[in-house]
Amino acid sequence: MLQKKTKYAIKALLSLAKEYKDNKPMKISEIAEKEGIPRKFLEAILLELRHHGIVGSKMGATGGYYLLKHPEEIMLSNVIRLTGGPIALLPCVSLNFYEPCVECVSEEVCGLRNVILEVREASIKILSKTSLADILLRELKLSKKVKPLKTKR
Amino acid sequence: MLQKKTKYAIKALLSLAKEYKDNKPMKISEIAEKEGIPRKFLEAILLELRHHGIVGSKMGATGGYYLLKHPEEIMLSNVIRLTGGPIALLPCVSLNFYEPCVECVSEEVCGLRNVILEVREASIKILSKTSLADILLRELKLSKKVKPLKTKR
DNA sequence: TTAATTCCTACTAAATTAGTAGTATATTTG
DNA sequence: CAAATATACTACTAATTTAGTAGGAATTAA
Ligand code: FES
Ligand code: FES
Numbered sequence: 395m396l397q398k399k400t401k402y403a404i405k406a407l408l409s410l411a412k413e414y415k416d417n418k419p420m421k422i423s424e425i426a427e428k429e430g431i432p433r434k435f436l437e438a439i440l441l442e443l444r445h446h447g448i449v450g451s452k453m454g455a456t457g458g459y460y461l462l463k464h465p466e467e468i469m470l471s472n473v474i475r476l477t478g479g480p481i482a483l484l485p486c487v488s489l490n491f492y493e494p495c496v497e498c499v500s501e502e503v504c505g506l507r508n509v510i511l512e513v514r515e516a517s518i519k520i521l522s523k524t525s526l527a528d529i530l531l532r533e534l535k536l537s538k539k540v541k542p543l544k545t546k547r
Numbered sequence: 548m549l550q551k552k553t554k555y556a557i558k559a560l561l562s563l564a565k566e567y568k569d570n571k572p573m574k575i576s577e578i579a580e581k582e583g584i585p586r587k588f589l590e591a592i593l594l595e596l597r598h599h600g601i602v603g604s605k606m607g608a609t610g611g612y613y614l615l616k617h618p619e620e621i622m623l624s625n626v627i628r629l630t631g632g633p634i635a636l637l638p639c640v641s642l643n644f645y646e647p648c649v650e651c652v653s654e655e656v657c658g659l660r661n662v663i664l665e666v667r668e669a670s671i672k673i674l675s676k677t678s679l680a681d682i683l684l685r686e687l688k689l690s691k692k693v694k695p696l697k698t699k700r
Numbered sequence: 701t702t703a704a705t706t707c708c709t710a711c712t713a714a715a716t717t718a719g720t721a722g723t724a725t726a727t728t729t730g
Numbered sequence: 731c732a733a734a735t736a737t738a739c740t741a742c743t744a745a746t747t748t749a750g751t752a753g754g755a756a757t758t759a760a
Contacts, residue, residue: 396636398749404659405650421705430650435750441707454758455704470662478748483549497558497583502693505686506557509623509677516669524662533658540655551718574736588719594738607727608735631717 400477403439405429407473410449411465411526419451419458439477446476465530471521481521482514553630556592558582560626563602564618564679572604572611592630599629618683624674634674635667 409425410417422440426433440459443449450462461468474481475490485493486501487510498504562578575593579586593612596602603615614621627634628643638646639654640663651657 395633395638397747401637401659408659419705423705432750434752437706438708438750444707451706452758453706453756456759457705457757459706480548484554485548500693503686503689505682505684505689506554506561508685508689509673509682513670513673516673517666520662520666520669529658529662531658532661533656536656536658536661540653550716572736576736585719587721590737591719591739597738604737605727606725606737609728610726610736612737 396474396479397477399435399439400474400479402429402431402436403443403477404470404473405431406436406440407443407449407461407468407526408529410459410461411468411530414461414465417460419456419460421458425459443476448472448476465527466525468526469522470524470526470529471518474521481517482510484510487511487514549627549632550630552588552592553627553632555582555584555589556596556630557623557626558584559589559593560596560602560614560621560679561682563612563614564621564683567614567618570613572609572613574611578612596629601625601629618680619678621679622675623677623679623682624671627674634670635663637663640664640667 406425406429409428410420413420422437423433425431425440426436429436431439440449440451444451444459448462448468449459451457451459471481480488480491482488482491484495484507485491486495486498486504486507495501495504495507498507501507559578559582562581563573566573575590576586578584578593579589582589584592593602593604597604597612601615601621602612604610604612624634633641633644635641635644637648637660638644639648639651639657639660648654648657648660651660654660
């Protein structure tokens with residue numbers, strides 16, 4: 395499971411991505427309110443994302459956060475990794491959170507590891523080709539499908 | 548990430564699967580030693596697996612645990628679920644550990660959920676077609692690849 | 701100068717996971 | 731039957747991780 399932190403980070407970045415056209419700083423409190431994220435927690439998360447070079451900030455009155463990259467360049471896999479979420483199901487197959495399996499005789503020959511490796515590859519394949527922009531696009535498509543209310547087919 | 552508990556469960560079941568030919572009860576302490584699992588913890592895990600009808604036990608001297616199904620019928624996805632590990636990355640896409648996403652306006656239209664759903668499907672596809680027997684088979688193949696020592700060519 | 705905002709360190713609280721203790725109950729074997 | 735050897739089961743404790751908060755320093759606009 396992804397941590398709340400990771401989910402909040404993605405949501406916040408999506409909020410910024412939506413306003414990317416003029417990309418002027420957006421206040422923490424504004425994002426927090428829109429996305430239903432505890433204000434102070436979000437503050438810490440955005441700070442961390444800035445340290446990772448994915449968003450920028452402006453201090454003082456009229457300050458806030460903005461994206462440093464185009465929404466098409468920010469991949470889900472990256473956001474997940476940066477906010478501490480390993481994607482792999484076992485540490486022995488994780489690229490970024492690798493730890494050897496002490497009980498297993500040999501990683502080379504471990505059948506379980508071999509399966510979990512396949513799962514990781516399948517997951518990464520999807521997550522690393524999906525950008526913030528892609529998610530917004532999906533949202534658009536879904537909302538068309540789900541409520542074709544006043545549109546004349 | 549899978550819990551230790553889940554990993555231990557899989558390992559223990561693989562131990563039993565290896566001896567499935569005569570399928571006579573194997574002692575907890577024997578499994579624990581072979582797989583490097585804390586004895587008492589394993590006891591609790593096997594007990595739970597029994598309650599879920601995946602293994603059987605015999606009490607008293609000469610007692611122990613044995614598989615109730617053929618190793619080909621026990622799927623990784625099942626073991627993971629039974630031992631408490633959700634496979635999905637978010638509760639809103641989990642079949643067995645579903646919880647609604649409070650901050651999201653609508654699950655129907657949530658772009659993030661839509662991607663995570665794809666990831667879950669890809670993972671389940673692999674995990675639900677891989678049995679204990681399959682894992683043992685992989686192990687066999689891997690060990691042939693990795694040490695073609697005394698084999699001619 | 702004041703108000704509004706991010707920056708940053710250091711916590712606290714809650715939840716989850718990992719593991720243990722100890723006793724009851726069942727079974728084999730002599 | 732009695733002793734030895736298992737599992738069954740309940741109820742903890744300890745360790746780790748995750749979620750969230752407090753509060754003041756630094757920065758900027760007006
Ligand atoms: S090496 Fe990691 S599960 Fe065996
Ligand atoms: S509904 Fe679960 S992430 Fe949006």
